[in-house]
Amino acid sequence: MRPPELALDEGAAGESAVYGRLIFLLATAGSGAERLLRALGTLPGAAAMPAPTHIFECGVDWILEHWDGGERGPAALSGLADAQSLLLETRRLADAPYEAFLAQTSADRVVEYSPGHIRFADEVAGLYPDACLIQLVRDGRQVAARQSSPPHESSPREAAKRWIDDQRLVLSLEHPHRYDLRTEDLLRDPVRLLSALVPALGFEVDDDAIARAAAVVGAAPALPTVATGRAGAIVEIVGADLLHHFDYEMNTARLPERVAAWGDMAISANVEVGHRLGADVARRLRRRVRKVRGARSR
Amino acid sequence: MSEAPYASPFEGRVIFVLGSRRTGTTWLQELLLAHPAVVTVPTVEVEPGRLDPSETVIMGALEAVWLNAHNADSEGLPAFLEHDEIVAVMRRFCDGLFARARDTYKPSAEWFLEKSPSNIARLPLITSLYPDAWFIHVVRDGRDAVRSLMDSPMAPRTVADAAAEWVALLDDLQRYRHLLRRFRQVRYEAMLGDPVAAAADLFQWLGLAGSDEVLQAVEERSKRQVARFGATGPIGPGKWMQLPAHERARVLDIAGDWLVELGYIDAG
Numbered sequence: 001m002r003p004p005e006l007a008l009d010e011g012a013a014g015e016s017a018v019y020g021r022l023i024f025l026l027a028t029a030g031s032g033a034e035r036l037l038r039a040l041g042t043l044p045g046a047a048a049m050p051a052p053t054h055i056f057e058c059g060v061d062w063i064l065e066h067w068d069g070g071e072r073g074p075a076a077l078s079g080l081a082d083a084q085s086l087l088l089e090t091r092r093l094a095d096a097p098y099e100a101f102l103a104q105t106s107a108d109r110v111v112e113y114s115p116g117h118i119r120f121a122d123e124v125a126g127l128y129p130d131a132c133l134i135q136l137v138r139d140g141r142q143v144a145a146r147q148s149s150p151p152h153e154s155s156p157r158e159a160a161k162r163w164i165d166d167q168r169l170v171l172s173l174e175h176p177h178r179y180d181l182r183t184e185d186l187l188r189d190p191v192r193l194l195s196a197l198v199p200a201l202g203f204e205v206d207d208d209a210i211a212r213a214a215a216v217v218g219a220a221p222a223l224p225t226v227a228t229g230r231a232g233a234i235v236e237i238v239g240a241d242l243l244h245h246f247d248y249e250m251n252t253a254r255l256p257e258r259v260a261a262w263g264d265m266a267i268s269a270n271v272e273v274g275h276r277l278g279a280d281v282a283r284r285l286r287r288r289v290r291k292v293r294g295a296r297s298r
Numbered sequence: 299m300s301e302a303p304y305a306s307p308f309e310g311r312v313i314f315v316l317g318s319r320r321t322g323t324t325w326l327q328e329l330l331l332a333h334p335a336v337v338t339v340p341t342v343e344v345e346p347g348r349l350d351p352s353e354t355v356i357m358g359a360l361e362a363v364w365l366n367a368h369n370a371d372s373e374g375l376p377a378f379l380e381h382d383e384i385v386a387v388m389r390r391f392c393d394g395l396f397a398r399a400r401d402t403y404k405p406s407a408e409w410f411l412e413k414s415p416s417n418i419a420r421l422p423l424i425t426s427l428y429p430d431a432w433f434i435h436v437v438r439d440g441r442d443a444v445r446s447l448m449d450s451p452m453a454p455r456t457v458a459d460a461a462a463e464w465v466a467l468l469d470d471l472q473r474y475r476h477l478l479r480r481f482r483q484v485r486y487e488a489m490l491g492d493p494v495a496a497a498a499d500l501f502q503w504l505g506l507a508g509s510d511e512v513l514q515a516v517e518e519r520s521k522r523q524v525a526r527f528g529a530t531g532p533i534g535p536g537k538w539m540q541l542p543a544h545e546r547a548r549v550l551d552i553a554g555d556w557l558v559e560l561g562y563i564d565a566g
Contacts, residue, residue, distance in 0.1 A: 055374075065359075076353075
């Protein structure tokens with residue numbers, strides 16, 4: 001179990017060597033975040049991390065999950081230190097790749113995108129109250145459709161759920177430096193979008209710098225639109241509020257897709273109930289067998 | 299020359315107590331804590347007189363970072379840090395938390411003792427972070443360990459599972475033994491026979507002065523009932539005979555080789 005409060009004190013965060021220097025891009029895989037990463041990396045004083053660190057989905061989250069043993073007993077990190085101390089030590093550990101990268105470059109700010117980080121956006125926000133968080137949103141129907149097509153292995157339901165959970169988590173965050181923008185808007189008019197975003201991130205740059213960054217976005221080919229199918233229909237049904245929030249056109253799924261989506265969700269709900277029921281019956285049976293065996297051996 | 303991955307405040311002063319569950323590792327920890335220089339997370343008094351172990355599982359918490367450190371896709375931590383640097387960062391993390399625990403529980407202590415049962419399976423990670431540590435392995439008759447585990451609240455599903463767990467950790471220890479530069483193995487049954495002598499021997503090996511005062515404290519602590527999880531019967535070896543015959547046979551099937559190897563039964 002994680003600490004009940006994930007927020008590292010701003011004062012403690014101030015001890016960090018990368019205090020106020022990080023920009024995290026939070027986007028579900030397949031949202032086009034790599035384009036924004038490259039664009040921001042061209043800004044004077046900024047550098048884009050050339051590879052994802054995966055430090056939250058493969059590091060920080062597992063540490064924080066060991067804060068308390070919960071029902072398993074007192075075995076946990078909470079015996080060693082208070083929550084703020086754990087958050088501070090974890091922040092120091094997470095800082096290491098960013099600190100090393102900044103030392104290798106002459107940059108003052110670093111931009112990073114790890115596709116899995118959005119799933120742990122609350123941990124990113126909690127450990128880095130001083131960082132800038134940019135949520136990049138692409139139409140969830142497109143994202144879910146792509147993530148449930150080869151070579152990706154997610155089912156339509158999983159892919160839709162991923163996009164919905166990701167966006168909901170980021171929207172629930174209270175963070176002083178959180179920004180969101182739509183991929184479609186960025187690609188349509190990168191100059192206008194970047195002209196608004198870049199100063200908000202704390203960069204003081206001229207129009208030429210914006211134009212260079214916009215050119216990086218514009219130079220990439222447009223993202224193709226695919227048939228959204230069942231995955232898209234699930235997003236429309238379950239994540240309608242999100243599509244509305246981000247101002248996407250609604251009710252685009254055709255009737256057969258909606259029927260298939262409802263069928264998918266109904267079956268998966270029944271399977272989950274069945275699994276839970278089966279596990280419970282098996283547990284009771286095992287307990288009974290042990291009791292009988294014990295009684296017989298006595 | 300420094301043996302630790304960086305200038306650690308605990309260089310050469312971390313003790314890992316290793317052993318399967320229900321082999322007396324918590325009790326040994328209690329004995330070693332009699333020394334004023336040694337600190338760890340204390341046992342938890344869940345009710346008067348009942349002390350349950352409190353394990354940090356810190357090495358388990360670092361497993362994902364360790365996995366990240368071995369990313370072979372030119373991503374993750376190795377894309378930005380050398381392996382030695384990653385190890386140093388992880389050690390700093392542990393030392394930082396150990397230091398906070400020391401400051402809370404025994405500020406004058408200079409040594410930290412870490413004990414979590416599954417640490418044996420994590421020895422490649424532990425020895426990378428703490429090549430300068432001292433490792434003490436507690437070994438107990440596997441049949442007694444299995445019986446005790448099956449009587450505890452964290453009993454596995456079957457006796458076979460419990461025996462397999464005991465065997466698996468011994469297999470792991472054998473596999474990773476070459477990584478342990480400072481290693482001692484102690485028998486639970488011998489500790490039980492003379493806990494003061496066992497502790498004194500370990501203090502001497504660790505280079506810690508075992509004064510009369512310390513040994514008296516060991517004697518007092520040896521009487522504490524730790525990690526019994528509600529059991530009330532007498533403490534002692536040989537209680538495996540209470541297991542039903544078919545379960546004893548099952549344990550022998552699975553753990554027989556190790557029981558012979560460790561001298562708990564004859565090969566015949």
